[in-house]
Amino acid sequence: MASVATSRPVIVLASGSPRRRELLARLGLPHRVAPPRVDESVAPGEDPADAARRLAQLKARNASGAWVVAADTVVAVDGRVLGKPRDPAENRRFLELLSGRDHWVHTGLALRAPTGETALVSSTRVRFRDLADWEIEAYAASGEGLDKAGGYGIQEKGMVLVEAVEGDFFTVMGLPVARLWQALARLGYPLTEVWDA
Numbered sequence: 001m002a003s004v005a006t007s008r009p010v011i012v013l014a015s016g017s018p019r020r021r022e023l024l025a026r027l028g029l030p031h032r033v034a035p036p037r038v039d040e041s042v043a044p045g046e047d048p049a050d051a052a053r054r055l056a057q058l059k060a061r062n063a064s065g066a067w068v069v070a071a072d073t074v075v076a077v078d079g080r081v082l083g084k085p086r087d088p089a090e091n092r093r094f095l096e097l098l099s100g101r102d103h104w105v106h107t108g109l110a111l112r113a114p115t116g117e118t119a120l121v122s123s124t125r126v127r128f129r130d131l132a133d134w135e136i137e138a139y140a141a142s143g144e145g146l147d148k149a150g151g152y153g154i155q156e157k158g159m160v161l162v163e164a165v166e167g168d169f170f171t172v173m174g175l176p177v178a179r180l181w182q183a184l185a186r187l188g189y190p191l192t193e194v195w196d197a
């Protein structure tokens with residue numbers, strides 16, 4: 001039975017990431033995008049997973065709405081945080097660092113609701129295969145990695161760089177959707193109506 005759309009509160013997505021927006025849309029969650037301006041820098045010596053959770057909370061607290069969802073993705077290799085590459089040359093250096101080894105992708109998730117708030121972090125280990133110089137050069141030059149933490153997109157052509165993923169795939173894409181679903185359920189969001197609609 002279809003339910004009335006008005007019974008599903010609109011979720012304010014406190015993030016400008018097109019990937020997060022796409023995932024909310026794929027779940028059928030009504031949403032609007034309102035990215036807050038916050039300082040997203042990771043403090044020197046800050047644990048990367050803690051930083052991801054802290055930054056997600058910061059984004060959630062700086063957005064207004066009854067139901068707010070925010071996330072932040074931090075890529076770390078050997079304890080070193082790789083942000084978004086500034087240009088193709090830096091993207092090339094990131095890929096050289098990631099080639100043939102494991103790294104971590106931590107995505108913090110924060111929710112604010114009329115019923116309470118919650119924050120968590122989801123961590124996935126990703127292994128890159130050994131990349132040839134020409135691949136590093138071509139991928140960096142393509143620009144695909146420039147707006148992404150770590151300088152690659154697992155959901156786009158960057159998928160061919162990845163040898164193994166241990167943990168949640170969507171955490172790498174920037175939104176741990178199963179954890180989001182559980183958190184929404186715990187906070188009393190009417191999820192059955194989303195799937196009924």
Ligand SMILES: Cc1cn([C@H]2C[C@H](O)[C@@H](COP(=O)(O)OP(=O)(O)OP(=O)(O)O)O2)c(=O)[nH]c1=O
Binds near residue numbers: 059072105150154172
């Ligand atoms: C590693 C990886 C990251 N990413 C993206 C997800 C995030 O959008 C981005 C990490 O940067 P974030 O700062 O988490 O997000 P954002 O700048 O895109 O949006 P906002 O700050 O407004 O919330 O990297 C991928 O899309 N695929 C990947 O494989």
